[in-house]
Amino acid sequence: MSAQVPIAAYLILAAVLFSTGVAAFLIKRNLITIFMSIELMLNAVNLTFVAFAHMWHQLSGQIFVFFVMVVAAAEAAVGLAIIIAIFRTRETLNVDQIDLMKS
Amino acid sequence: MSHLSPFQTFLLLSILKVAVVTVLTLMAVAYTVLLERKFLGRIQNRWGPSRVGPFGLMQPMADGIKLFLKEDLLPIAAERPLFIAAPIIALTCALISIAVVPFGGMQTVKGVEMFNIADLNIGLLVILGITSIGVYGIALSGWSSNNKFSLLGSLRATSQMISYELALGLSLVGVVLHAQSLSLRDIVNSQGAHGAWSWNILGGGQIVAFFIYIMAAYAETNRAPFDLPEAESELVAGYHTEYSSMKFAMFFMAEYANMITVSCVASLLFFGGASSPLGHLLPADFGGPILSAIFPILWFVAKVLAFLLLFIWVRGTLPRFRYDQLMSFGWKFLLPLAMANIIVTSLVIALRS
Amino acid sequence: MQLALFLIFGGLAVAGALNLLLQRHPINSALSLVVVMMSLAVLYWSLGAEFLAASQVIVYSGAIMVFFVFVIMLLNAGEEERTTGSRAAYLVGFPGAAAIFCLLSFVFLSERKALGYTNIGGYLNHVTSNISEISTILFTKLLLPFEVTSILILVAILGAVVLARKEQ
Numbered sequence: 001m002s003a004q005v006p007i008a009a010y011l012i013l014a015a016v017l018f019s020t021g022v023a024a025f026l027i028k029r030n031l032i033t034i035f036m037s038i039e040l041m042l043n044a045v046n047l048t049f050v051a052f053a054h055m056w057h058q059l060s061g062q063i064f065v066f067f068v069m070v071v072a073a074a075e076a077a078v079g080l081a082i083i084i085a086i087f088r089t090r091e092t093l094n095v096d097q098i099d100l101m102k103s
Numbered sequence: 104m105s106h107l108s109p110f111q112t113f114l115l116l117s118i119l120k121v122a123v124v125t126v127l128t129l130m131a132v133a134y135t136v137l138l139e140r141k142f143l144g145r146i147q148n149r150w151g152p153s154r155v156g157p158f159g160l161m162q163p164m165a166d167g168i169k170l171f172l173k174e175d176l177l178p179i180a181a182e183r184p185l186f187i188a189a190p191i192i193a194l195t196c197a198l199i200s201i202a203v204v205p206f207g208g209m210q211t212v213k214g215v216e217m218f219n220i221a222d223l224n225i226g227l228l229v230i231l232g233i234t235s236i237g238v239y240g241i242a243l244s245g246w247s248s249n250n251k252f253s254l255l256g257s258l259r260a261t262s263q264m265i266s267y268e269l270a271l272g273l274s275l276v277g278v279v280l281h282a283q284s285l286s287l288r289d290i291v292n293s294q295g296a297h298g299a300w301s302w303n304i305l306g307g308g309q310i311v312a313f314f315i316y317i318m319a320a321y322a323e324t325n326r327a328p329f330d331l332p333e334a335e336s337e338l339v340a341g342y343h344t345e346y347s348s349m350k351f352a353m354f355f356m357a358e359y360a361n362m363i364t365v366s367c368v369a370s371l372l373f374f375g376g377a378s379s380p381l382g383h384l385l386p387a388d389f390g391g392p393i394l395s396a397i398f399p400i401l402w403f404v405a406k407v408l409a410f411l412l413l414f415i416w417v418r419g420t421l422p423r424f425r426y427d428q429l430m431s432f433g434w435k436f437l438l439p440l441a442m443a444n445i446i447v448t449s450l451v452i453a454l455r456s
Numbered sequence: 457m458q459l460a461l462f463l464i465f466g467g468l469a470v471a472g473a474l475n476l477l478l479q480r481h482p483i484n485s486a487l488s489l490v491v492v493m494m495s496l497a498v499l500y501w502s503l504g505a506e507f508l509a510a511s512q513v514i515v516y517s518g519a520i521m522v523f524f525v526f527v528i529m530l531l532n533a534g535e536e537e538r539t540t541g542s543r544a545a546y547l548v549g550f551p552g553a554a555a556i557f558c559l560l561s562f563v564f565l566s567e568r569k570a571l572g573y574t575n576i577g578g579y580l581n582h583v584t585s586n587i588s589e590i591s592t593i594l595f596t597k598l599l600l601p602f603e604v605t606s607i608l609i610l611v612a613i614l615g616a617v618v619l620a621r622k623e624q
Binding site for chain 1: 458459462466469470473474476477482485486489492493496499500503504505507508511512515516519520523524527528530531545546548549550552553554556557560561564565567568571572573586589590593594598601605608609611612613615616617619620622
Binding site: 185 | 483506
């Protein structure tokens with residue numbers, strides 16, 4: 001009754017999400033949005049891990065996703081703190097204006 | 104129903120369950136408001152609503168009609184789509200989590216469980232996840248109103264809910280360790296053996312976890328004594344200052360639906376859910392098949408009602424916390440206590456086995 | 457069932473990702489990223505990873521994205537403006553992303569036969585949940601990485617506090 005979905009479809013969905021993340025990373029000029037597109041790329045990679053874990057009937061892929069989530073949480077905490085610190089000194093979030101090491 | 108395939112039976116019964124539970128939850132929300140006004144009135148030595156219908160029982164209908172007929176104001180400076188979406192997010196998240204709550208005994212009709220919309224093996228995590236999504240409703244409402252009071256209220260609410268979610272989640276770990284499952288049905292069954300003595304709060308030794316949970320739950324639902332986000336003496340009305348008519352009613356209903364959900368989870372995890380406190384003192388088939396199906400529901404409703412009354416009692420008794428007191432209470436007291444509870448519980452379980 | 461779930465939530469995920477790319481205001485981008493993450497959670501669930509689905513909702517959409525929204529609200533970040541840098545980025549960004557997508561989908565499609573099909577039944581009606589299997593592996597074979605990540609989290613918390621604190 002239920003039609004089956006090939007694993008390749010999940011992988012291509014992940015590829016779409018990943019390349020959208022790359023495009024957003026390159027095009028966006030707002031520091032927070034750029035950071036969010038990194039999260040989008042991480043999510044796309046997680047989807048491929050889960051799809052491969054389903055394909056091989058092994059849990060290693062799922063556990064790897066678990067670790068990726070933990071590291072992403074740590075990364076988001078430090079990254080947002082850095083963004084707040086930058087905003088405090090430069091009062092802007094545009095990446096074109098925060099390209100100098102010293103003001 | 105013999106000519107229906109198993110899938111069709113499942114579908115029909117599920118739709119029936121969802122419809123009945125939704126209607127009942129909305130009624131319960133409406134009458135919790137009335138209960139609060141009546142009970143709070145008695146605490147403050149006055150009558151509470153008593154004009155509409157006998158004992159004021161029609162008051163929720165009157166309130167509903169009033170809120171529905173009021174003009175729906177939309178501030179010019181507000182971010183329109185988010186301003187409209189925020190109360191919808193808040194109410195939806197508050198109502199969805201009732202779907203995984205088992206509110207009766209195991210009764211199956213044609214292989215479909217009757218007193219539980221969905222018995223998921225990650226039920227507890229689903230409730231935690233939906234609660235954490237509910238934060239968006241409040242955060243967005245404050246930001247999209249473009250009002251300083253709203254923004255301050257929603258910043259307070261968001262940081263308060265994120266902080267107390269940690270203590271809330273950690274306080275549940277002891278219960279999960281006891282039951283060895285995240286399914287709410289399994290957690291209830293693990294406490295059903297000897298009546299009240301096998302409940303997690305008594306026999307399970309989770310009384311500390313229960314107090315952490317109930318305090319974190321007050322903060323999580325933004326209720327007194329942690330109702331800083333809507334502290335009327337400082338912030339007008341907090342994040343729903345700019346809301347009127349049905350949108351305000353949605354936030355109001357979301358608050359009470361959250362109260363009901365939190366009470367349901369407390370009675371499921373610490374007070375044995377639908378199991379009777381008498382255990383096997385009453386025979387299992389006491390009073391025939393229909394009565395023995397109804398009794399667990401009555402126990403469950405009684406426990407939830409007791410928690411709701413506790414909520415209102417606390418609101419009528421305790422003054423509001425200061426904001427820094429709230430934060431240091433959550434981070435410096437509840438969180439370490441919850442971690443200590445996990446360590447002690449796992450040591451006890453390890454030594455026993 | 458599997459096909460319907462994939463089509464609905466895969467479509468939602470792609471729509472959310474494109475909306476992230478096209479919206480100018482960071483808060484709209486953040487909310488569309490939340491949509492992507494929620495629909496990915498449903499896809500994880502349909503692939504038999506219910507624990508990951510729950511932790512995706514709790515960790516990603518419930519904690520990380522709330523922090524993003526919180527910071528956007530706190531800094532009152534407005535719409536981004538177009539600059540000369542953004543025009544150069546358009547020239548490089550779209551062809552680069554399209555090239556990556558074409559390369560990846562070419563590889564996946566050429567290996568389509570070897571990759572096989574998903575099956576929803578028998579994997580989700582499991583009596584034992586995969587939570588217990590995951591925790592068994594996590595606390596026996598992978599105990600050291602688990603502890604190292606917990607130290608990483610601790611370091612990240614301290615670093616965030618030090619960075620975000622006002623200087624005296």
